[in-house]
Amino acid sequence: MGKQIVPVKSVIYALSPFQQKIMPGLWKDLPTKIHHKVSENWISATLLLGPLVGTYTYVQNYLEKEKLSHRY
Numbered sequence: 001m002g003k004q005i006v007p008v009k010s011v012i013y014a015l016s017p018f019q020q021k022i023m024p025g026l027w028k029d030l031p032t033k034i035h036h037k038v039s040e041n042w043i044s045a046t047l048l049l050g051p052l053v054g055t056y057t058y059v060q061n062y063l064e065k066e067k068l069s070h071r072y
Contacts, residue, residue, distance in 0.1 A: 038045070
């Protein structure tokens with residue numbers, strides 16, 4: 001018995017710009033995924049954003065008072 005030659009079957013996909021699904025798993029249930037991430041990490045987000053917002057507010061208030069103090 002000799003070796004049998006098996007033809008290689010190739011599959012060629014024709015992609016239409018109207019039919020493509022780009023990463024469908026990423027966009028599936030996106031609001032649910034965002035809500036889950038926010039509800040899991042709200043403490044970390046608060047601890048990160050709290051001091052940043054507080055510092056920014058303090059600096060803006062300080063600069064405004066400094067501008068107004070030179071009026072009179």
